[in-house]
Amino acid sequence: MRFLFYDAITQIEKGVSITGMKSFSLTEEFLNGHYSKMAVVPGALLIEAMAQLLGWLIIYSHEFMLSTFLALAEDVVVSPVLRPGFTAEIHAEIISTSKRDSLGKARMYIGDREIARVNRVIYGHLPKVNPDDLRKLFGYYSGLR
Numbered sequence: 001m002r003f004l005f006y007d008a009i010t011q012i013e014k015g016v017s018i019t020g021m022k023s024f025s026l027t028e029e030f031l032n033g034h035y036s037k038m039a040v041v042p043g044a045l046l047i048e049a050m051a052q053l054l055g056w057l058i059i060y061s062h063e064f065m066l067s068t069f070l071a072l073a074e075d076v077v078v079s080p081v082l083r084p085g086f087t088a089e090i091h092a093e094i095i096s097t098s099k100r101d102s103l104g105k106a107r108m109y110i111g112d113r114e115i116a117r118v119n120r121v122i123y124g125h126l127p128k129v130n131p132d133d134l135r136k137l138f139g140y141y142s143g144l145r
Contacts, residue, residue: 005049043078050106054092075119
């Protein structure tokens with residue numbers, strides 16, 4: 001099973017930034033059976049949601065000619081207790097990028113309240129990809145066609 005930790009991309013500006021949404025409900029498969037007393041959204045899932053969006057921004061910005069892998073996430077802050085039942089907006093941006101790697105940062109909000117941030121994310125790049133396959137995946141996973 002492949003887990004997608006964002007629901008849709010709502011805005012993308014090539015080489016600059018991406019915005020997306022994620023609704024966290026109690027019916028999420030990854031929460032099933034994890035908590036017997038009080039369901040909470042694990043902070044690692046917030047980080048993964050931000051990382052997935054930023055990864056797609058990098059791939060999109062490089063014309064689907066490379067894929068990415070998360071190499072480093074540091075200076076990370078997540079809210080300690082978030083109960084399911086909210087929709088978050090995710091903002092990510094590229095700080096610098098080259099053919100070899102990219103540096104970015106991301107934030108997640110519920111309304112005006114920041115619930116998570118990663119101030120430094122480094123991705124390595126994998127150059128041997130099929131651009132047509134990546135374009136199809138992007139269209140499917142982004143909600144943008």
